[in-house]
Amino acid sequence: MFDFLLLGCAAFIAGLIDAVVGGGGLVQIPALFSMLPNTAPATIFGTNKLAGIFGTSAAAINFSRRVKIAWSAALPAAGAAFALAFLGAYTVTHIPTEAIRKTLPFILLAVALYTYKKKDFGSIHAPLHTGMKEKLLAICIGGSIGFYDGVFGPGTGSFLIFLFIRFFGYDFLGASAVSKVINVATNLAALLWFGYSGHIIWQLGILMAICNVAGSLVGTRLAIKHGSAFVRKLFLVVVSVLIVKTAYDAFFK
Structure with a gap:
């Protein structure tokens, strides 16, 4: 019961962070590996996805009630992400991921430096595209990140936020809201697989899902209350932690 309590707390914190800028897996997955050392990694990831999809869905719904979500971009991107996440999950069983593992810290470092250097990055919501161009670009981004999430996964939410600010002109709050819709699609694809x-511990996953939802509701309220400036700061913190974590996993494990 004490282990379950600790995992519930980890799920709450993960839900809070993930609702704002993504990266909840930084908390939730290590906690599961620590508390369940003899459990198969696939079962750890499956249980994590069960908890995560409820928190992400709650965040998406909460954002939709308080922030104007660009559904014209979010839905095509989510559809492409769902389909490509399946392909990514299939591909990961047939190709080595070592190259991705070693490249990821440098990509994240570039994202962090770009965001830090451009002080106005994500501060103004000024959408750049409409119509078919918007849909095609959304499908490309959603499909690419969905495939990446199926193959590897760390930093998916953060990458989505960065790309929707950089290529769509959204602010951090708007990009975070759209990323939640896409994350629901990628999580659902993985969860179905x-x-x-049979790689889910249902009782534990449901307990963690409840805690994850509670954390996501707190996270979305904080994001909406404090706006894009708050989201930008937390984004930089989470990406910095991701750089350290992915670099350690790639070069020192």
């Missing part, structure tokens, strides 16, 4: 293959 893990559920089908």
Whole structure:
């Protein structure tokens, strides 16, 4: 019961962080590995996805009630992400991921430096595209990140936020809201696969899902209350932690 309590707390914190800038897996997955050392990694990831999809869905719904979500971009991107996440999950069983693992810290470092250097990055919501161009660009971004999430995964939410600010002209709050819709799609694709293959601890996953939802509701309220400036600061913190974590995993494990 004490282990379950600790995992519930980890899920709450993960939900809070993930609702604002993504990166909840930084908290939730290590906690699961620590508390369940003899459990198969696939079961850890499946249980994490079960908890995460409820928190991400709650965040998406909460954002939709308080922030104007660009559905014209979010829905095509989510559809592409869902389809490509399946392809990514299939591909990961047939190709080595070592090159991705070693490249990821440098990509994240470039994202962090770009965001830090451009002080006005994500501060103004000024959408750049409409119509078919918007949909095609959304499909490209959603599909690419969905595939990445299926193959590897760390930093998916943060990458989505960065790309929707950089290429769509959204502010941090608007990009975070759109990223939640896409994350629901990628999580659902992964969850269907893990559920089908029997890699979910349902009782634990549901307990963590409840805590994750509670954290996500607090996170979205904080993001909406404090705006894009707050989201930008937390984004830089989470990406910095991701750089350290992915670099350690790639070069020192």
